Amino acid sequence: MSDRGVSEALGFVLVFALVTATIGVVYATGISSLYGAQQAEKVNNVERAFDVFADNVEDLHRSGTPSRATEVKLAGGSLGTGEPVEIEVEAVEVGNPSKNATYSVSFEPVVYEAESGTKLLYTGGAVVRSNSHGAVMLSEPGWIDGPNRSVIPLINSYGGAGSVGGEGAVLIVAQRRSRSLQGPFEAGAGSTARVNVTVTSPRVAVWKRFMEDRGYDPVDASIDNSNVTYQFETDTLYVPKTGVRVEFDR
Numbered sequence: 001m002s003d004r005g006v007s008e009a010l011g012f013v014l015v016f017a018l019v020t021a022t023i024g025v026v027y028a029t030g031i032s033s034l035y036g037a038q039q040a041e042k043v044n045n046v047e048r049a050f051d052v053f054a055d056n057v058e059d060l061h062r063s064g065t066p067s068r069a070t071e072v073k074l075a076g077g078s079l080g081t082g083e084p085v086e087i088e089v090e091a092v093e094v095g096n097p098s099k100n101a102t103y104s105v106s107f108e109p110v111v112y113e114a115e116s117g118t119k120l121l122y123t124g125g126a127v128v129r130s131n132s133h134g135a136v137m138l139s140e141p142g143w144i145d146g147p148n149r150s151v152i153p154l155i156n157s158y159g160g161a162g163s164v165g166g167e168g169a170v171l172i173v174a175q176r177r178s179r180s181l182q183g184p185f186e187a188g189a190g191s192t193a194r195v196n197v198t199v200t201s202p203r204v205a206v207w208k209r210f211m212e213d214r215g216y217d218p219v220d221a222s223i224d225n226s227n228v229t230y231q232f233e234t235d236t237l238y239v240p241k242t243g244v245r246v247e248f249d250r
Helices: 003-063 204-213
Strands: 067-073 078-081 085-093 096-107 110-113 119-123 126-131 134-139 149-151 154-159 169-186 193-200 217-220 227-234 236-249
Touching (some): 003 067, 003 110, 003 119, 003 126, 003 236, 078 154, 096 154, 096 169, 096 236, 193 204, 193 236
Parallel strands (some): 154 236
Antiparallel strands (some): 067 169, 085 096, 085 193, 110 119, 193 227
């Protein structure tokens, strides 16, 4: 065989090997990227469903609607209730500490966990997305805080029977079981009420950022013990409280 024939054969082998390797790399990375995109879209779909669920619970809280159902496509994930979260609201008249009131709630967030480990939570009126890198509040609870009038609603969600997982669609059925208005707590003439809000949560950092963004002043901003306390001042405080039982229906 001539040198030219050897060169052509060697060139063909090298080109064939390069093409084969390129196809393998593209296939491996392409399949991985496609799978990642599919998983992300599944979580995004559940996120939209949680936004609807939050609006439905708001209807129970505000209008007194007895029940609402929200469809969620599990897509291989699981749906249940999570570790308890506690919110405590303490109001004290400035200059008169003997005039005070405390309102609190301990509730179970509704939690969806995807195959990837990403979690979506409905917690105290807020929707939170959480993964190994941290958590972010996607929609905020309906708190109103102003110098003259403030409203801090407490949503007491709690679970029904266990959790569900797998494929297919599930209805999150929310039923209003109680509703009451606590307060108003009103400061005396010429004074104001100092309101301390303490949140105890496995994802307390996201609540810390939420209250800082609203301009609350830190009282205890350390998250070492999974709780933080921030404060603001107002003349009148209302604390409506709604009990919501949550069940999962296939």
